[in-house]
Amino acid sequence: MTHGDAAERTGRGEAWTVRLVHSLAVGPAARRRRWTPAGLGVFGASLALVVFGGLATDRLLSIPTLPGNPAWTVAGLVLVLGGLGLSAWCAGLFARARGTPVPVNPPSELIQRGPYAWVRNPMLTGVFASLVGTALLLRSPSMVLLWTPAYLLLHVLELKWVEEPELERRFGVAYRAYRDAVPMFLPLPRPEAVRRIPPVCALVAAASALVGRLRFRRRHVGAALITEDGRTFRVFRHLS
Known part of the structure; x- marks a missing residue:
């Protein structure tokens, strides 16, 4: 089998799985509910x-x-x-959106609020954190x-090959824009993410920076010395 044949077969397999998940996700509610326990x-397994x-x-x-x-125990618990x-x-x-995390029974809307404003897959971020802990x-x-790490890799492949193509097929341009603007698992510092920082978080960050500057300044005490020729020098003493 040539490399091209293998790629073609892989592409057909991806398309088949996307079509299957999509048909279940947009199918009758009763059928989606029947498949949810299996997912x-x-x-869980x-x-x-x-x-x-x-x-x-x-x-x-x-x-x-x-x-x-x-x-490490404390870190694990956290x-x-x-x-x-x-x-x-x-x-x-x-x-609340009348759906489940199972891909075959998702909500009918593209959720972009809460943690989904920061990363595309926050539930899996939580799962990975819990596994490491x-x-x-x-x-x-x-x-x-x-x-x-192997579990993470398999999920990344499943997201790239199945879930994200299905979401793009279901929501079109809206999902493509969301995917391009929001990271997959970690809230990396992208310009789009910075613009979505809540005002209270920006205020806390600014206050923390101000406190840090004040602490740095208070760690030094200065005294002015005037020499006989009238020149002034300031001598600093470090407190720590």
């Missing part, structure tokens, strides 16, 4: 595979566990709780370095 089951796969890999390869550092909270926020937005709590090197 949730696959998602994939998370369990990452966790137990990481632990099994550590045991089979006799990989030492991560050090029991209290700071990541798990923060990730779960972010994912729950996203699920609530989907529910779980790995730190379980002290599993394989889960941190192998299984979670």
Whole structure:
């Protein structure tokens, strides 16, 4: 098989999966509801595979566990709780729009508010954060370095090959503009994102910068010295 044949087959496969997901996403509500438990089951099974796969890999390869550092435990808890909270926020937005996070039963509108104003896939950002936090709590090197990155890579491929083409097919120009303006997982500093910064966040950032400048200035105490020829010098003493 030539490279061109392989690319053509891959393209046909991508188109087939996009057509399948699209037909379910815009199909009758009863059919979408029937497929929702299956989608949730696959998602839950994939998370369990990452966790137990990481632990099994550590045991089979006799990989030492991560050090029991209290700071890592705190970081793990923060990541798990923060990730779960972010994912729950996203699920609530989907529910209010009469949809679910499952691609075959999505909301009828393109959600661009809340965390979706900052990244296109905040629910997955929360899931990835929770997985890393779980790995730190379980002290599993394989889960941190192998299984979670592999899970992330598979999701990126699925998004690029299936979900995003389906969203573009369903919402057209609106989704293309959203995709071009908003990052996939992390709120990177793009001009479009900067313009969407809420005023309260901008105010907090400005206040933090001002406090930093004041702290820097207060760390020095100066005294003026006048010499016999009338010249003035200022001597600074560092407080720290």
